[in-house]
Amino acid sequence: MARNTTKNNEMRDARLKSIKKAALTLFASKGVAATKIQDIAKAADMSQGLIYHYYPSKEAIYLEMMHESLDKIIGAVMSLKAMPLSASEKIKFGISGLLDIIADNEDFSQTSHLIMQTVFMDMLPEDEKSKINQKRDIPYREIEAILTQGQLDGTIYEGDAKELAILFWVTINGLSLVKATTLDYYVQPQAETLYRLFIKE
Template structure:
């Protein structure tokens, strides 16, 4: 035997994370096809060959990122729905958290951008397509349910609930794109603007 097993695994995991994080930026910004393995390797500071010790293929990295992005997003949405607060508060919290996260974390915005682009594209791995087909509607459904609840108790405007949920997520995605495109220069808009679509 050589190196300590646990330390080894930890190193492997760190490298994987490093690759995934760098690949996220490149895939989200430039897309799967325009991102070269050599780009990911160079930005990560090592040789092309090494990528293949950690991932089977470029498509594998992409698919893993899609899996993680939906995992986090849909987990957060489910947690939101469970919160012990009135529906109106849930929408408010969701918007606040989303805007705050865009501001704080570039990766958060990139993750949304990745989802947005992958959802539109045909040119992605089969496995990623499957994940999208299975997970893509979850956030819409959850927000729709919360909105319906809020409309019952009169705290959310009486627009069509599906329309409201659609505009909720499309506006968020639009902001994510803008944040990703303008990086440092991005200034979070007043959350009350978006909130005024839902509340009087």
């Protein structure tokens, strides 16, 4: 019985992963509004009925994907903040790690693109958009706190730490957007180039 339960859970997890992978590719290329459940079913090599067994709508797939992605980003930023490093070392570590993810993980670029579109999606309930937007604010606030500490110890440039936090994430999100939409032109910048935006020599 336990073996069957384990196999069933593994099959369920594999199906959910396939559904979300197919949906991400379609949402990023066609947009959420233009994507139909039948498109996702075809891309995932499943029946529409099986898709509906797991999700009541494409919006439900989208929302689950966005919450999972934002929770991962929040967890990573919280871990970064808790590291026994100086503020400037945390910023370097964060930039280097995010650049590696952008370079190696196509899903990250596509997901970043979709997260930024959430506010414009009329099909989503306002309370759900509000929840996503509240989560989107958390990484900005945590990076702001790290930058503020760096300003206190003299390693981060002076100025409004909130503005610097916005610059940090706009740079990362902008790179993700360019990577997701202009693959032929995209060139990954060196981490040291971004360090100089925040860290004093």
